[in-house]
Amino acid sequence: MYNEDMEGPEMGFSLMAGIVRPASRGELKLTGPNYADPISIDLGALSVQADVDALVASVKECREVGRQQALEEWGPEELYPGSEVGDDELEQYVRDTAITYHHQVGTCKMGVDAMAVVDPHELRVYGLAGLRVADASIMPMVPTGNTNAPSIMIGEKAAEAILAR
Numbered sequence: 001m002y003n004e005d006m007e008g009p010e011m012g013f014s015l016m017a018g019i020v021r022p023a024s025r026g027e028l029k030l031t032g033p034n035y036a037d038p039i040s041i042d043l044g045a046l047s048v049q050a051d052v053d054a055l056v057a058s059v060k061e062c063r064e065v066g067r068q069q070a071l072e073e074w075g076p077e078e079l080y081p082g083s084e085v086g087d088d089e090l091e092q093y094v095r096d097t098a099i100t101y102h103h104q105v106g107t108c109k110m111g112v113d114a115m116a117v118v119d120p121h122e123l124r125v126y127g128l129a130g131l132r133v134a135d136a137s138i139m140p141m142v143p144t145g146n147t148n149a150p151s152i153m154i155g156e157k158a159a160e161a162i163l164a165r
Contacts, residue, residue, distance in 0.1 A: 017058030
């Protein structure tokens with residue numbers, strides 16, 4: 001969770017809550033047939049209450065960690081949302097400050113069955129000439145963690161395969 005106005009002391013530590021497997025789902029839509037037409041994106045962030053509840057519980061857990069005896073000598077002070085923010089206000093705090101991990105992943109099912117949209121051998125999108133998918137959206141299961149490194153690997157392997165033709 002983040003807000004541009006957040007500031008803290010020069011020395012300190014941070015505990016941040018996050019969800020790596022949200023239940024909320026977004027949507028990406030084409031707005032027209034031309035490649036230059038804008039794309040409509042709705043992240044659908046926090047559209048499932050279970051995600052909000054998980055973040056609220058995570059903030060509470062961060063508070064507990066900050067109160068541990070092992071951290072006493074650091075003189076921990078909760079800056080955000082602030083120790084005065086009670087349970088009733090935490091949900092609004094979460095909704096106001098939640099951000100993404102900046103590594104969103106879509107889904108383009110690979111395979112040869114009727115639901116598949118990407119050829120598993122050449123990464124070509126069925127029915128669209130000249131279009132391949134070479135990113136995290138082809139992963140059969142998105143990893144619980146940052147998707148940047150595996151996405152780079154997929155792109156590099158796809159580039160090798162294309163250049164080898």
